[in-house]
Amino acid sequence: QLTDRFERFVRNLRGQGKLTEANVRDTVREARRIFLEADVSLPAARAFVDGVLEKSLGREVLTSVTPGQQMVKIIHDELAVFLGGEFAPLQFGRSPSPILMVGLNGSGKTTTAAKLALHLKRRGRHPLLVAADTRRPAAIDQIETLGRELEVPVFTGDRKDPVAIAAGARDYARSQGLDCLIIDSAGRMHVDEELMAELATLQAAVAPPETLLVADGMTGQDAVRSAKAFLERVELTGIVLTKLDGDARGGAALSIRWVTGRPIKFVGVGERPADLEPFHPDRMAGRILG
Amino acid sequence: MLTPGKIDAEVLDELETALIEADVGVNSVEELVDKLRSGRSTHSGLDPAALLKSELISLLDDCQPERPERFTAKPWVILLAGVNGSGKTTTAGKLAHYFSLQGKRSVVAAADTFRAAAVEQIEEWARRGGARIIKQSSGADPAAVAFDAYQSARARGEDLLLVDTAGRLQARRNLMDELAKIGRVLKQLDPSAPHEALLVMDATTGQNGLSQASGFTAAVGVTGLIVTKLDGTARGGVVVPIRRELGLPIEFIGMGEGRDDLHPFDAKTFVDALLD
Numbered sequence A: 001q002l003t004d005r006f007e008r009f010v011r012n013l014r015g016q017g018k019l020t021e022a023n024v025r026d027t028v029r030e031a032r033r034i035f036l037e038a039d040v041s042l043p044a045a046r047a048f049v050d051g052v053l054e055k056s057l058g059r060e061v062l063t064s065v066t067p068g069q070q071m072v073k074i075i076h077d078e079l080a081v082f083l084g085g086e087f088a089p090l091q092f093g094r095s096p097s098p099i100l101m102v103g104l105n106g107s108g109k110t111t112t113a114a115k116l117a118l119h120l121k122r123r124g125r126h127p128l129l130v131a132a133d134t135r136r137p138a139a140i141d142q143i144e145t146l147g148r149e150l151e152v153p154v155f156t157g158d159r160k161d162p163v164a165i166a167a168g169a170r171d172y173a174r175s176q177g178l179d180c181l182i183i184d185s186a187g188r189m190h191v192d193e194e195l196m197a198e199l200a201t202l203q204a205a206v207a208p209p210e211t212l213l214v215a216d217g218m219t220g221q222d223a224v225r226s227a228k229a230f231l232e233r234v235e236l237t238g239i240v241l242t243k244l245d246g247d248a249r250g251g252a253a254l255s256i257r258w259v260t261g262r263p264i265k266f267v268g269v270g271e272r273p274a275d276l277e278p279f280h281p282d283r284m285a286g287r288i289l290g
Numbered sequence B: 001m002l003t004p005g006k007i008d009a010e011v012l013d014e015l016e017t018a019l020i021e022a023d024v025g026v027n028s029v030e031e032l033v034d035k036l037r038s039g040r041s042t043h044s045g046l047d048p049a050a051l052l053k054s055e056l057i058s059l060l061d062d063c064q065p066e067r068p069e070r071f072t073a074k075p076w077v078i079l080l081a082g083v084n085g086s087g088k089t090t091t092a093g094k095l096a097h098y099f100s101l102q103g104k105r106s107v108v109a110a111a112d113t114f115r116a117a118a119v120e121q122i123e124e125w126a127r128r129g130g131a132r133i134i135k136q137s138s139g140a141d142p143a144a145v146a147f148d149a150y151q152s153a154r155a156r157g158e159d160l161l162l163v164d165t166a167g168r169l170q171a172r173r174n175l176m177d178e179l180a181k182i183g184r185v186l187k188q189l190d191p192s193a194p195h196e197a198l199l200v201m202d203a204t205t206g207q208n209g210l211s212q213a214s215g216f217t218a219a220v221g222v223t224g225l226i227v228t229k230l231d232g233t234a235r236g237g238v239v240v241p242i243r244r245e246l247g248l249p250i251e252f253i254g255m256g257e258g259r260d261d262l263h264p265f266d267a268k269t270f271v272d273a274l275l276d
């Protein structure tokens, strides 16, 4: 697919002669177009293409007998490296260690919290789900139902304040010998000052070793704006990209990785608790490039 | 002195960037800007931004914010569909409230029988919107809930039936079949139903929105869009290629989590935001 497109593009450029420096520049621009079509945010596409590709699409390609193929391989490999070099595991501190889930409305935080609970349970941990979304109608019902299905305890508390709920959850976890807290927070707009302040306060009170930004995998240009805004208000230690069981190209992966510098730790690939996979940068690169 | 054929290249570049960053998509942006560059715009004027806005407003303006045919059947059936988390359930409540201000009585069909606490959530939203709710037990056939709700609304002479469905990705064949079945069941009850099938789409959606629109249209004949979460920084520009390729109008926009945060689509306001 992509190889054909580049081969065709390169063939048009070459005419009869060898590939020139100018041709390489044109190819770089074509790569940027492909990224935009794959929903990579424009600043991320520019940064990656100008910063990374320009230097790597050098002499190797100019002297290659199959420059189109060569270019695709370089772009793919550079993209995979950029998306996530070394594997980044979840971070834990002293028990009960908190993991805080944050993100925009409807991105998949609550569902991902349950998925993480199952993931950790299967690895011998004893998680406690914490229902700290006090806003959304039936949010507590939702996480309680998920917890019940997984046989994972859920702390709801009787307070309306997320900070109080988190504190109560920690005490409860200690009393029950549970070793990690998965704290689900309410969806919010990054431009809602009141809600972002509430989140910053919650994080300061909980001091989690792990704060995961849960982002919708089909997000387009807004990915850089929203991720940057969250990064400015709370410490982020990892990203989860959801709903990648669809046909979205997933350019948001590059956008969010670029603007936050944080590792993408997991991807959501369905609605069931088992539908969580560790992030594979190589596979994601292939998906973005189409 | 600028004329449409001689627009400053730098200004056009800036406009191109703004449109790309608003999710209008590379193809549509190129076509729109080339049209300006070559002076083929049907609008006259000197300011390229104003020209572009005119083009977009003409494209998106459906000229009838309040559809005259709405409520010409009883109950008028609006089916809400869309991908996971787009805002369907919230919007169902908002719509019930919106039409209650016009004196319309609504019934909501809780046809998401799959997701955890989906029924509890829509029960609360129906309450907020002043609507009656029809629900069944978890795991029930969504088409059966839609069927029951229609019969009930019909029996009680209610004006509007809002069918809330489970989120689903258009690439999932079996889920699109389930949605198609809901549509067929409604059609059996009233050949013109669902009278409206609205695709509820998150404003942050990228170009996948086009695939969503065509996938959902194939399943259930989408008649229009509702773009939600426009109270953020996303501009929902993917409605431009959707309009160009599929001709779908935008009916409403969602501007927040409250029941009043729903507005009929206004092309001028939307396009102004697109370019700002």
Ligand SMILES: Nc1nc2c(ncn2[C@@H]2O[C@H](COP(=O)(O)OP(=O)(O)OP(=O)(O)O)[C@@H](O)[C@H]2O)c(=O)[nH]1
Binding pocket: A103, A104, A105, A106, A107, A108, A109, A110, A111, A112, A133, A136, A139, A185, A186, A187, A188, A242, A243, A244, A245, A267, A268, A269, A270, A271, A275, B084, B085, B115, B167, B169
């Ligand atoms: N197909 C698919 N659906 C997902 C995935 N992750 C979450 N969902 C669905 O996305 C929708 C929203 O998920 P939630 O967990 O309620 O999202 P949230 O971020 O907690 O939402 P708010 O609390 O309202 O901000 C639900 O329908 C989930 O089942 C995924 O990886 N794939």
Ligand SMILES: Nc1nc2c(ncn2[C@@H]2O[C@H](COP(=O)(O)OP(=O)(O)OP(=O)(O)O)[C@@H](O)[C@H]2O)c(=O)[nH]1
Binding pocket: A105, A106, A136, A187, A189, B082, B083, B084, B085, B086, B087, B088, B089, B090, B091, B112, B115, B118, B165, B166, B167, B168, B228, B229, B230, B231, B253, B254, B255, B256, B257, B261
């Ligand atoms: N800020 C903002 N949030 C919205 C808007 N519309 C919906 N939401 C929020 O988006 C989240 C998801 O809304 P839902 O109504 O559950 O979405 P849904 O499409 O029914 O989700 P599923 O049924 O799980 O597919 C909730 O947190 C809503 O409050 C909007 O216009 N603005």
Ligand SMILES: [Mg+2]
Binding pocket: A109, A110, A111, A133, A136, A139, A184, A185, A186, A187
């Ligand atoms: Mg939630």
Ligand SMILES: [Mg+2]
Binding pocket: B088, B089, B090, B112, B118, B165, B166, B167
């Ligand atoms: Mg819903």
